[in-house]
Amino acid sequence: MMERTFVMVKPDGVQRGLIGEIVSRFEDRGLKLVGAKLMQIDRELAEDHYAEHTDKPFFEDLTDFITSRPVFAMVWEGQDAIAQVRTMMGATDPADSDPGTIRGDFGLDMGRNVVHGSDTEPGSAEREIKLFFEDSELEDYERIDEPWLYE
Numbered sequence: 001m002m003e004r005t006f007v008m009v010k011p012d013g014v015q016r017g018l019i020g021e022i023v024s025r026f027e028d029r030g031l032k033l034v035g036a037k038l039m040q041i042d043r044e045l046a047e048d049h050y051a052e053h054t055d056k057p058f059f060e061d062l063t064d065f066i067t068s069r070p071v072f073a074m075v076w077e078g079q080d081a082i083a084q085v086r087t088m089m090g091a092t093d094p095a096d097s098d099p100g101t102i103r104g105d106f107g108l109d110m111g112r113n114v115v116h117g118s119d120t121e122p123g124s125a126e127r128e129i130k131l132f133f134e135d136s137e138l139e140d141y142e143r144i145d146e147p148w149l150y151e
Contacts, residue, residue: 004034004075004138005082006118006128007041007089011069013114014038018073018106022115024078025088025102030149035075035129041067049131058111065111073132079150082125085117 007026008018019035026035026097053059076085090101092111097104107113129138142144145150 002077002079003081003125004077004129005084005085005125006116006132007074007076008116008132009074010112010114010116011065011071012112013106014072015035015069016106016114018114021106022102023074026074026085027072027150029084029088030145031076031081031084032143033143033147034140035148036072037131037133037137038070038072041131044066045131049128057128060102065074075129075133075138082120086120089115089117091129 007022012023013019018083023033023036027085043063046066047054049066050059050062052125053062066073087099088102090097090103090107092113093110094103094107097107099105103113118128
């Protein structure tokens, strides 16, 4: 099933120069980048994005961090893209992430785990994509290698 998912290189990943490495991993996997932008998240967007955590004690720290420096927001497309991206990112806590995953290779701290990706809850990816991207900012195109990626 072809689907789209949202991924964000968080401020720690941007500051550490990991955008290219992270983009390369998803491209190497065969996922298609259909939207991307470097942006500074404002407080309102951060609160909307993390709305499910509003009542949790870490909400303030989370929103303060995500608004502290630029992020790199992306939309990836591919067969089972949501599950593929979740696997490639690794566990939320880098200490629990396997080597070879993005968080396992680059994350050092739960609060500085380099990337965010849409969870597997129905509608999460669509909701996050709409928060960060207008429809006009997303591209529909066929990659030349698609016949070699999918049956």
